[in-house]
Amino acid sequence: MILVALGANLPRAAETPAQTIDAAIAALDRGATRVRARSRLYESPPWPQPSDQPWYVNAVVRLETAFDPEALLAHLHAIEREFGRVRGSRNAARTLDLDLLDYEGRVRDGDPTLPHPRLATRAFVLLPLRDVAPEWRHPLDGRTLAALIAALPTGEICRPLPPRA
Numbered sequence: 021m022i023l024v025a026l027g028a029n030l031p032r033a034a035e036t037p038a039q040t041i042d043a044a045i046a047a048l049d050r051g052a053t054r055v056r057a058r059s060r061l062y063e064s065p066p067w068p069q070p071s072d073q074p075w076y077v078n079a080v081v082r083l084e085t086a087f088d089p090e091a092l093l094a095h096l097h098a099i100e101r102e103f104g105r106v107r108g109s110r111n112a113a114r115t116l117d118l119d120l121l122d123y124e125g126r127v128r129d130g131d132p133t134l135p136h137p138r139l140a141t142r143a144f145v146l147l148p149l150r151d152v153a154p155e156w157r158h159p160l161d162g163r164t165l166a167a168l169i170a171a172l173p174t175g176e177i178c179r180p181l182p183p184r185a
Contacts, residue, residue: 059151064144080148143178
């Protein structure tokens with residue numbers, strides 16, 4: 021199972037962040053990658069708090085690809101650039117962020133680090149992940165997704181967006 025998180029909080033051209041996420045999912049479902057499942061869209065506040073940035077729209081997809089982790093990461097970065105992403109400071113607002121969360125349960129240091137080093141503490145990753153892989157377990161320690169969600173800090177905000185017409 022290959023899992024990728026998507027996030028956006030800046031508009032792109034005439035698109036809202038939610039439309040950008042939908043378009044990015046479509047971009048992930050062509051060529052050498054195929055989307056096999058996608059989460060609902062969620063919204064979450066920017067980090068760190070307080071912030072004057074707009075809220076994020078988030079999602080997670082389950083992919084199939086013949087790319088190895090390095091090639092997949094390069095592909096994700098190319099899509100980010102296609103969508104106007106300019107890498108700046110770590111918590112800067114962005115038109116699109118694609119994070120490789122897990123690649124078939126592999127554990128490795130390097131680029132990319134697998135699993136993603138901060139995925140276990142992020143509601144905006146774990147809640148959408150539950151939509152596409154509810155039985156997923158953390159590759160490092162075997163914790164279930166339900167246990168990771170239960171361990172999130174009280175008051176962590178991440179909520180599903182209402183369905184769009």
